[in-house]
Amino acid sequence: MAYLAQFEQHGPTVPFGGRRAGYGVEPDHAVVLAVPRFAARHAAEHTRDDRQRAVLGPDLVVGASEPDERDVLALLRGAYPYLPADAEGDGPDARPTAMVTTARAVRRAAQLGRRAVYSGPDSMELYNDLVVGKYSWVPDDEHPGPAAAEMENLPVHWLKDWMLCLDVECGMRDETVLHRLYGTVTSYEPDTGRVGFSPAGGHPAIAVPVHRIVALTGDRQRRSDGQVPAHEPYEGEKAVRLGREGGVLGTIQATFVSVRC
Secondary structure, eight states: OOTTGOOOEEEEEEEEEEETTTTTTEEEEEEEEOOOOOHHHHHHTTTTSSSOEEEOOOOOOOOOOSSHHHHHHHHHHHHHHHHHHHTTTTTTTOOOOOOHHHHHHHHHHHTHHTTOOOSSSTOOHHHHHHHHTTTOOOOSSSSSSSSHHHHHHOOOOHHHHOEEEEEEEESSSSSSSSEEEEEEEEEEOOOOOOEEEEEEETTEEEOOOOOOOEEEEOOOOOOOEEEEEESSOOHHHHHHHHTSSSOOOGGGGOOOEEEEE
């Protein structure tokens, strides 16, 4: 890995979970590097039992000075599916896609009876059920609305102490899939709806816009950094993918090398 690190990096550094260090967890990262073919194959062979720490993809096109950007982005999403650049490309007035609104409707319908038991938007019972996975916060399709007020009235500063699941739309528009990210919520902006989210492993917070969010909830079984993965497929992803034509990120061939730093 030290040898490969001398080669040029393409694209940003992305979260790659964390690793045990003493009594805590330290963040791991993933990067995309363009390296000689023999070196890439050698690294992949010697790290095949280490969580796919080096993954190979297509060779560079003959005569090209650098990798195709699409391969780079697909590679990065293989390490961490949500890239802030995806949402930035949506534009300032972006609205949730049909995929997001449909998934939200399913989540709302699943908890109609439970929502009725809460005494109000600032109920501590609601907060307690959210962090243990009994309740899901589902954003408004037209922000701001009742859900925005509900989140604004929750003690968001306490959420950073809990490992939560953020279900989001990942990828560029027309090539998106739903994914579940694990981490902690560090902030919430009522006006914009942006959620500050720190990926599992102790990574710096990233801003996730509300139009990309399906739901926020806790994990009933896994509630600490050492128990959860950095991300996993959304529970409804398979059905959504089967209903789309093309645009499935899993079919893209790409290469990444992850490094511990």
